[in-house]
Amino acid sequence: MTTNESSYRDKKVMSIGIVKELTGLSERQIRYYEKRQLLFPDRTDTGIRKYSFSDVERLMDIADQIEEGVQTHEIRSELAKRDELQKTKDIRNKMLKGQLNAHFQKKY
Amino acid sequence: MTTNESSYRDKKVMSIGIVKELTGLSERQIRYYEKRQLLFPDRTDTGIRKYSFSDVERLMDIADQIEEGVQTHEIRSELAKRDELQKTKDIRNKMLKGQLNAHFQKKY
């Protein structure tokens, strides 16, 4: 019953053209931030980059910081920190759900 | 404060290749269902179709019905009915939000 609509946020489905429209950034910028390891799009078998809505949010965040004069490597460590924290939260959450499911015999 | 993450569901951002992967349908089928007016993707200025996650859900629904032997024109009227109902709900909702915002002087 817990359909996770929120998973749409993290699904990598957009090509760079749409991301460019959504963020207002140039393809050059989007690819450059990837090279600097600020985001990690998926790739299709043939090498086409695929982004999620959360990547788009992330890019807008990055763009703001760049404008403020923050350098990519600084943004990178901040984002890495945040990602780590989020990963921990996700695991904690996953375990909690497992517990609940085991208890109430639900499917997931 | 009410960030609508759920708006991601209706944002038309995917090209047909991804939709094909997500639904398991052929491009031919996806385009055909559009011709039969079962769904309404956007188009870029250059004519490329763009789909939303809700279009993907809709396609899977359509595919199920086709398998059951339901014909496209029947599916069409059912979907049209559902769309109408949803539209009414959306408007009602929008008005309610307007009321609330006016009352509490919130930004939206």
Add this chain to the structure above:
DNA sequence: CGTGTAAGGAATTCTGACACG
């Protein structure tokens, strides 16, 4: 350091048609 651009190639998407039925 961060970004623009021209270059050439590869992958994607589009439409209308022939086919089967």
Add this chain to the structure above:
DNA sequence: CGTGTAAGGAATTCTGACACG
């Protein structure tokens, strides 16, 4: 009716490089 396919063209994306700084 619903779907597959080959055909030709247009639009998209990719990489590595030159440029400025």
